[in-house]
Amino acid sequence: MCTSGRAVVVADVESKVECAGRKATQCPVVVGVVAYCTPRAPETNRPSVKVSHNLTSSANADSSRGADQSWHGAEASDILSFQHHHLPSVPEVFVSKSSTSVMLRNALSSATRPVASQSRLATTLAASFPKVSHKVQPTKYGGVYTVTLIPGDGVGAEITDSVKEIFEHVNAPIEWEQYDVSGMSSAGEALFRQAMESLKRNRVGLKGILFTPISQSGHISWNVAMRQQLDIYASVVLCKSLPGFPTRHANVDFAIIRENTEGEYSGLEHQSYPGVVESLKVSTRAKAERIARFAFDFALKNNRKKVTCVHKANIMKLGDGLFLNTFRRVAEDYKSSGIEHNDMIVDNTSMQLVAKPGQFDVMVMPNLYGAIVSNIGAALVGGPGIVPGCNVGTEYALFEPGCRHVAKDLMGTNRANPTAMILSATMMLRHLGLDHTANSIAKATFDVINEAKVRTADMGGSSTTSDFTNAVIKKL
């Protein structure tokens, strides 16, 4: 073990960085320690939750529909050639057949085009949202997929109701297994466990965001626990300008690939001395490598041109140094692919994002930076109600709004924007091979936004969540 000031190195380091003047070599695990003062020690956060369990089955799916929308074996095998042989389980991430981000950039070149032309752009945009997939096929019986649904806290119930209504309207071959897990109360761990078992059974889920209390005596984050326990290590968040909804910058179009299982979210904290707390940021080479490969594979499959690694290796020389150096090594393997790569310190990245977002294409970063950058990204294109996302690993995929907000302030008001949840659900449909249904729903959603007649308050309108849902259904 080598300690130097704020960083503790465990095991052997391979990052080419200096630690207290010594070169640290051969270390797959780096633990960064951030110390700060607090009046009392944090208490042990023991998971305990109480929530009601509500199991519903809302899809009256036609089994023949599911049959023709089968697993994309050919596409899945395509990507294998890009995968590194010593990481056999990297999940595949790829875009729908017909679309590329180049098409998209062209398509979105003007937010001021007439509505009819914007509607065509909406079609292109709908088909362009990436598809995430992995080798383990989700459960499907009689052409119907069983999907775990966790509406979540705050506006979760309202925006997942919106998805349920839309799916029912198009007869999507999805049967929900719903678990009303809530982080608002510390009771209900049993229900959380049941939801996890359901996710493990079904391998695919749709979720809203679960509230996590800030207080030290409150329970741990169920959101983080899910991502860690399922090892859904890659968070994918898409920030794209929407047709008909101009924001300060036109043609924003970048994907945030965020390491989802370690880093600042390790949840390891202790008081080493009264008034001194150490929060451990865990970084491992293996996880840095798989997320870097995921980002390059994502770029290749989605016809993206550049991958930017976001870090703070000037300060966290070991932890973020490991992340950055691993990224650079992985980039060497993709040299012949034509994908450019660069790296940028996270604070400068934040400034560049608000000043010149057009320079970003695919971005890859440790956990906390991903949380911050996805919030900046959301604000660039219209807010947290718009940006879809998913968490994917080798076995499971869990879809949720990319900007992970509970929105307690809007709970029960019927004023939340359901777009991010609807688009996350369409990403899930693509993941299941149901591209046609996914594209119809996404197009209808973009068309409603583009027409600007029905918009929720966050987008400057006065329509309700239900108005928006009904408008999407009407388009379908």
Ligand SMILES: NC(=O)C1=CN([C@@H]2O[C@H](COP(=O)(O)OP(=O)(O)OC[C@H]3O[C@@H](n4cnc5c(N)ncnc54)[C@H](O)[C@@H]3O)[C@@H](O)[C@H]2O)C=CC1
């Ligand atoms: N507080 C918590 O329990 C959790 C917090 N987080 C993290 O903390 C960050 C901030 O969370 P909070 O302060 O709790 O933010 P928040 O939930 O209060 O949301 C911030 C603002 O965005 C608005 N908003 C969010 N979703 C919306 C929608 N669908 N339609 C319209 N408006 C919407 C809310 O109304 C609110 O004004 C999140 O980005 C997330 O990364 C993540 C999970 C749980």
Ligand SMILES: O=C(O)CCC(=O)C(=O)O
């Ligand atoms: O679950 C939480 O409360 C926090 C999670 C979070 O901040 C995130 O997902 O980025």
